[in-house]
Amino acid sequence: MDYLDELNEVQRKAVMATEGPIMIVAGPGSGKTRVLTFRIVHLMQLGVDPFRILALTFTNKAAAEMRERVSKIMGNEARNLYIGTFHSVFARILRYEAGRLGYPSNFTIYDTDDSRSLLKSIIREQALNDSLYKPAVVHNRISSAKNSLIGPAEYQNDVNIVADDQAAGRPKIGLLYELYAKRCFMAGAMDFDDLLYKMYYLLSQFPDLLYKYQNRFRYIMIDEFQDTNGAQYAIVKKLGDVHQNICVVGDDAQSIYSFRGATIANILNFEKDYSDLQVFKLEQNYRSTKHIVHAANKVIGNNRMQITKEIWTDNHPGEKIKLLKAGSDNDEGKQVIDGIFEEKMRNQRMNKEFVILYRTHSQSRAFEEALRRLNIPYVVYGGISFYQRKEIKDLVAYLRLTVNHFDEESLKRIINYPSRGIGQTTVEKALLKANDTGLRLWEVLERYDEVMPGSRAANAVNDFISKIKTFSLMLQTHNAFDLASHIAKASGLLHELYNDKTIEGLSRYENIQGLLNGIKEFTERTPFEAGKDPIEEEWVTVDGEILNEKNLDKSLGAYLQEITLLTDADKDNGTEDRIKLMTIHSAKGLEFPCVYVVGLEEGLFPNQMSMGSREELEEERRLFYVAITRAQHKLSLTFATTRYRFGNLTHSDPSRFIEEIDPRVIDKQFSHREMNASSHEERFSKVTIPVIKPPQYVHKTTSDFVADDFNQIQTGMEVEHQRFGVGKVVHLEGNSKEKMATIFFQNNVGSKKIMLRYARLRIVKTNMMQEG
DNA sequence: ATAAGTCATTTTTTT
DNA sequence: AATGACTTAT
Helix, strand or coil: CHHHHHCCHHHHHHHHCCCCCEEEEECCCCCHHHHHHHHHHHHHHCCCCHHHEEEEECCHHHHHHHHHHHHHHHHHHHHHCEEEEHHHHHHHHHHHHHHHHCCCCCCEEECHHHHHHHHHHHHHHCCCCCCCCCHHHHHHHHHHHHHCCCCHHHHHHCHHHHHHHHHCCCCCHHHHHHHHHHHHHHCCEEEHHHHHHHHHHHHHHCHHHHHHHHHHCCEEEECCHHHCEHHHHHHHHHHCCCCCCEEEEECHHHCCCHHHCECCHHHHHHHHHCCCCEEEEECECCCCCHHHHHHHHHHHCCCCCCCCCCCECCCCCCCCEEEEEECCHHHHHHHHHHHHHHHHHHHCCCHHHEEEEECCHHHHHHHHHHHHHCCCCEEECCCCCHHHCHHHHHHHHHHHHHHCCCCHHHHHHHCCCCCCCCCHHHHHHHHHHHHHHCCCHHHHHHCHHHHCCCCCCHHHHHHHHHHHHHHHHHCCCCCHHHHHHHHHHHCCHHHHHHCCCEHHHHHHHHHHHHHHHHHHHHHHHCCCCCCCCCCCCCCCEECCEECCCCCCCCCHHHHHHHHHCCCHHHCCCCCCCCEEEEECHHHCCCCEEEEEECCCECEECCEHHHCCCHHHHHHHHHHHHHHHCCEEEEEEEEEECEEEECCEEEECCECHHHHCCCHHHEEECCCHHHHHHHHHHHHHCCCCCCCCCCCCEECCCCCCCCHHHHHCCCCCCEEEECCCEEEEEEEEEECCCCEEEEEEECCCCEEEEEEHHHCCEEEEECCCCCCC
């Protein structure tokens, strides 16, 4: 078994220990994925049926990578492995067993937006104070209840929880939870947390199913164990109870998801629950230079909460860590990109060897602009993901409603988009009726003539309903792509966007085309076969990747599940030569030759919202640890002394994390005194950061706004916008308080309406002879 | 019922 | 800076 030769001693022991409960504590870059994949390979070589091996990961990408690595060694046999994310694996099981829970097998998965908008309407229906009961707050409460396996009834009976809500002035949350759960059920929908909660419920309520799945999974492996929550642990513990071959892999120092209910307590519980636990510690780092490893150890040493382990490496010391100071967020962007450019030239590196890591999505803007200016290709992961865009959600809502008529959130979204004369009042009346009669919104609309006699909107409603029904009929005969393109046209959506000639309109149209292309790829990857149940018989698909030709789900429903559980981090562009931009959270599990950790300012990173307690601060520090340990060769840290936030200039101090690094491994481009002195100076002298070049820019902060500023902009002028480039003002409208300019941008071939009060424009050419 | 106009909020990380 | 909620006009 030559694959074992590629491992060090601890790794080999961890691979060979197949039986019983195992915990592998794996530091960053210690070959964790390699151990996991070889472990699977090893089990298969010992003759274990791949069908009995379950491996759970956090991202689809991690799952795909693991499967690919196993396939390389074992070939086709790897098809039958159960590898997937918690959510996708459980979603599949839940679809198959949906009947037991009274759910249809084509249930919809509500994303966070759907959950919140449903809660919003429930809060409104209950006539509760919506500044006290904010959907996001209520949703968080419900979410953490589900992640602790607390149902609506238990919630309302739990003295502590009730007291908590009472104390927070929100005693009705229990009721809202109950109503929310009911409405989800009525809509044939599960939210993200339900995929875990209902899975647990299934296993605890139906002994035959527990027996079935316990016996199916003889070996269970869990990646990133430090980021599992209570529900996930409980499910895995139940599933593994018969064979007890559970192997968890994780690193407490990289636990960064407590806001999602993840808890290091799982590690402690695991040790407690399995007394015969074997523990392996992978401490040798193969990824980073000595300097980087040294810095990482030093930083994490400031945390009190940790399992003792010391990461070490045999690698070259490497370059020192670069520390850069910038005057503003835009300057930071410029400096980092200049630095990347220089590094590229000096060491002949490709774009894809670089990553820029930040704490929050909003930080990406300055880097994007700097990259665009130098024409360097880049890709931003996460942020407003493709599937969050309005136009995409609109089309997806049509698709979802076609698959599941009871999906209330989708129905409400598109019932009058494009406008078809079914206004707010009509929907509200129907919704009221639905709640009165216990019918679903769809059912009310279906019987609209009899339930709501004499309504003016009747024709429009009937047309809409029959349109959707026509789409549904096509489910049996058309594949996902054909049906989706038909729906895009027949719904009027495509037409609506086609007529919009603004920059946004153009890009929306393109996005719809992009979505359709994506569906096309999906369809081609998974040929259509009508009326066949994809789940029974064999477990052949992993997160949309179909491995067995006979057993494929290529329907629209399968596509919808794939996209709701897919994140931007999953769309791997590994082959494209682009600089990558992402949050530190989404960089988990990845590595890059050159890493730029940016925005290292007190209040931003560590983030203001996470400095309430020592535990929170320690999680921020773990996040920083994750960030710097992504780097293989070159690590660069930057901070800006001033930064725009909501259009206002703010000042900040360098992050405390910078000082936690051993100064001997830092290559500072300025003196320590300068680091603080100049930021001090800037804070007290009244600085205005010009947007690009003074003084042509119309520039506004809330305090210094003068009406004259935007009055400089006149029809016919040529102006430059930071994001859209140079364009011509073709139309002006508005009053003395708010003025809109319609600007035609040449490079993008489209127009855009810009609110001048907030605009950052540079006047390129003032003289104009004619009005647009 | 819809479009245009005005006001208010946003400040974390994600399956 | 941008979006959504709310208000007023058509």
